[in-house]
Amino acid sequence: xxxxxxxxxxxxxxxxxxxxxxxxxxxxxxxxxxxxxxxxxxxxxxxxxxxxxxxxxxxxxxxxxxxxxxxxxxxxxxxxxxxxxxxxxxxxxxxxxxxxxxxxxxxxxxxxxxxxxxxxxxxxxxxxxxxxxxxxxxxxxxxxxxxxxxxxxxxxxxxxxxxxxxxxxxxxxxxxxxxxxxxxxxxxxxxxxxxxxxxxxxxxxxxxxxxxxxxxxxxxxxxxxxxxxxxxxxxxxxxxxxxxxxxxxxxxxxxxxxxxxxxxxxxxxxxxxxxxxxxxxxxxxxxxxxxxxxxxxxxxxxxxxxxxxxxxxxxxxxxxxxxxxxxxxxxxxxxxxxxxxxxxxxxxxxxxxxxxxxxxxxxxxxxxxxxxxxxxxxxxxxxxxxxxxxxxxxxxxxxxxxxxxxxxxxxxxxxx
Amino acid sequence: xxxxxxxxxxxxxxxxxxxxxxxxxxxxxxxxxxxxxxxxxxxxxxxxxxxxxxxxxxxxxxxxxxxxxxxxxxxxxxxxxxxxxxxxxxxxxxxxxxxxxxxxxxxxxxxxxxxxxxxxxxxxxxxxxxxxxxxxxxxxxxxxxxxxxxxxxxxxxxxxxxxxxxxxxxxxxxxxxxxxxxxxxxxxxxxxxxxxxxxxxxxxxxxxxxxxxxxxxxxxxxxxxxxxxx
Numbered sequence: 001x002x003x004x005x006x007x008x009x010x011x012x013x014x015x016x017x018x019x020x021x022x023x024x025x026x027x028x029x030x031x032x033x034x035x036x037x038x039x040x041x042x043x044x045x046x047x048x049x050x051x052x053x054x055x056x057x058x059x060x061x062x063x064x065x066x067x068x069x070x071x072x073x074x075x076x077x078x079x080x081x082x083x084x085x086x087x088x089x090x091x092x093x094x095x096x097x098x099x100x101x102x103x104x105x106x107x108x109x110x111x112x113x114x115x116x117x118x119x120x121x122x123x124x125x126x127x128x129x130x131x132x133x134x135x136x137x138x139x140x141x142x143x144x145x146x147x148x149x150x151x152x153x154x155x156x157x158x159x160x161x162x163x164x165x166x167x168x169x170x171x172x173x174x175x176x177x178x179x180x181x182x183x184x185x186x187x188x189x190x191x192x193x194x195x196x197x198x199x200x201x202x203x204x205x206x207x208x209x210x211x212x213x214x215x216x217x218x219x220x221x222x223x224x225x226x227x228x229x230x231x232x233x234x235x236x237x238x239x240x241x242x243x244x245x246x247x248x249x250x251x252x253x254x255x256x257x258x259x260x261x262x263x264x265x266x267x268x269x270x271x272x273x274x275x276x277x278x279x280x281x282x283x284x285x286x287x288x289x290x291x292x293x294x295x296x297x298x299x300x301x302x303x304x305x306x307x308x309x310x311x312x313x314x315x316x317x318x319x320x321x322x323x324x325x326x327x328x329x330x331x332x333x334x335x336x337x338x339x340x341x342x343x344x345x346x347x348x349x350x351x352x353x354x355x356x357x358x359x360x361x362x363x364x365x366x367x368x369x370x371x372x373x374x375x376x377x378x379x380x381x382x383x384x385x386x387x388x389x390x391x392x393x394x395x396x397x398x399x400x401x402x403x404x405x406x407x408x409x410x411x412x413x414x415x416x
Numbered sequence: 417x418x419x420x421x422x423x424x425x426x427x428x429x430x431x432x433x434x435x436x437x438x439x440x441x442x443x444x445x446x447x448x449x450x451x452x453x454x455x456x457x458x459x460x461x462x463x464x465x466x467x468x469x470x471x472x473x474x475x476x477x478x479x480x481x482x483x484x485x486x487x488x489x490x491x492x493x494x495x496x497x498x499x500x501x502x503x504x505x506x507x508x509x510x511x512x513x514x515x516x517x518x519x520x521x522x523x524x525x526x527x528x529x530x531x532x533x534x535x536x537x538x539x540x541x542x543x544x545x546x547x548x549x550x551x552x553x554x555x556x557x558x559x560x561x562x563x564x565x566x567x568x569x570x571x572x573x574x575x576x577x578x579x580x581x582x583x584x585x586x587x588x589x590x591x592x593x594x595x596x597x598x599x600x601x602x603x604x605x606x607x608x609x610x611x612x613x614x615x616x617x618x619x620x621x622x623x624x625x626x627x628x629x630x631x632x633x634x635x636x637x638x639x640x641x642x643x644x645x646x
Contacts, residue, residue: 004529004532004533008518008521011518011520011521011525012520014520015519015520311514311516312516312518314516315510315512315516315517315518316518316529317477317501317504318475318477318504318510319504319505319510319529319530319533319577320501320502320504320505320506320530320533320534321501321533322497322498322501323497325533407478408472408477409469409472409477409478412468412472412477412512412516412589
């Protein structure tokens with residue numbers, strides 16, 4: 001008795017193989033497409049985030065500011081602040097971090113920060129053998145910078161170790177090296193700042209972000225300080241975090257407590273993140289329409305079935321089935337199609353995502369990849385299943401409710 | 417009717433009508449009858465006289481506008497749907513003109529349905545259903561699909577389903593209406609045999625006066641009233 005309604009539902013499903021298969025096909029396609037599109041859009045998004053975290057870190061702390069008139073406070077009688085407004089209007093900025101040592105010790109209080117790298121940024125001209133090019137130089141301490149970036153893996157020629165050991169060496173972006181036809185081990189002249197210095201190319205890196213690869217060069221922080229003539233000021237901090245998604249809150253806290261301009265990666269890359277978000281949502285909406293259509297298909301099949309099965313419903317009622325039993329027979333049918341649809345849809349989704357991830361696709365610009373990037377996220381499957389459950393439940397519930405309302409005596413009388 | 421036997425079903429002054437647009441069509445205008453254990457009772461009358469409506473009221477598939485229905489001495493007219501559903505499962509067996517078998521199920525699965533619904537497990541239900549099918553000579557058809565049988569066989573399966581749960585009352589609406597004379601006779605004989613052997617009350621609504629004359633009691637209806645009770 002326990003599973004009698006389910007058994008009956010199963011028999012009815014088997015009795016309408018063609019219609020049920022079409023409904024099933026819709027659910028399978030809907031779930032699979034949902035998973036595939038989400039895996040792709042979020043895959044590219046996640047890859048982009050990894051790239052930007054690996055190049056510019058989770059948080060960047062730059063200029064120190066001093067509020068001149070910007071703060072408005074209103075306090076209650078007991079002294080507790082009720083209202084606080086910080087305006088940056090009239091704020092005086094000082095270029096770079098004012099006291100790196102002090103700020104570094106202050107940042108150690110933030111347990112979420114996993115690494116700090118001091119960087120001195122400036123511009124210079126690299127003179128190759130035949131051509132020269134303007135570049136952005138980043139003075140770094142290699143052992144520190146490894147903690148806040150993915151530079152170790154971004155080096156495509158030469159070695160980071162060589163760079164680390166030789167203060168008068170340089171790491172060049174791939175596009176700079178290509179344009180100036182430079183190779184690892186060659187010497188170049190860096191012009192600008194306080195004069196010219198000769199550096200040996202310790203390695204060539206590729207981040208995938210074309211703006212970086214064609215403009216950036218890394219040199220040692222001490223070398224940069226003397227080259228740019230900024231021995232005691234002007235540097236910035238690049239931070240990495242254990243949980244980069246918390247960057248906005250931590251940035252706000254650091255800014256509030258250290259009076260330095262702090263920018264999280266989310267704020268820095270907001271435009272691109274919004275583009276990815278819009279793509280993800282629009283593809284989810286588009287693909288959900290497949291599930292909606294399959295829901296309508298199921299509704300159609302069940303609505304016709306209720307009409308066709310009125311005599312069965314009448315006989316079931318006459319032998320002791322309650323209205324709720326009758327509706328559960330129809331709901332179970334929806335449940336069976338849904339269950340099989342979820343299993344098959346998920347499997348097709350997994351397989352297709354795997355196949356798509358190996359399709360060659362060369363992208364350079366905001367990141368670097370040679371194949372489709374996919375993101376294996378269980379939440380995509382959960383969302384697809386949730387949407388399918390909602391649509392199929394509604395599609396089954398309406399005819400099931402109608403079936404439960406059928407008066408057996410009326411049906412039998414009308415049949416005769 | 418004999419007064420010495422147990423009264424299974426008693427209807428007192430049943431009135432019922434159907435709405436036809438704004439007009440009310442009075443189908444039953446005060447019908448009283450009783451069905452006793454071990455006897456067959458037939459209700460005959462022209463089409464539209466209210467005999468099928470009477471059967472559905474007695475089978476608790478519908479609720480009368482007024483009057484009382486007593487099943488084994490208890491007034492069930494105003495019982496809840498839950499109790500009526502339970503009574504339909506355990507005390508009443510229905511047989512309809514068009515057998516109403518579920519075509520997606522096999523013969524034995526169709527017969528087992530009332531047992532499964534009453535809580536018996538699948539294995540025991542099938543065992544018990546097979547015994548009933550054997551009694552009706554249908555054991556060889558047990559695993560066949562219900563719609564692969566002849567009309568007469570399907571009606572016998574419907575009878576098996578009606579009697580499998582050992583009800584005290586069988587209500588049959590034109591059980592032979594869709595059968596040839598040979599099968600009609602077989603079905604009718606079977607119902608009479610069941611009534612005698614299992615001490616069931618059998619109420620048959622039929623157009624077939626020849627068969628009706630062979631039942632223990634004959635009730636004639638016209639225009640929603642009993643015109644002759646013998």
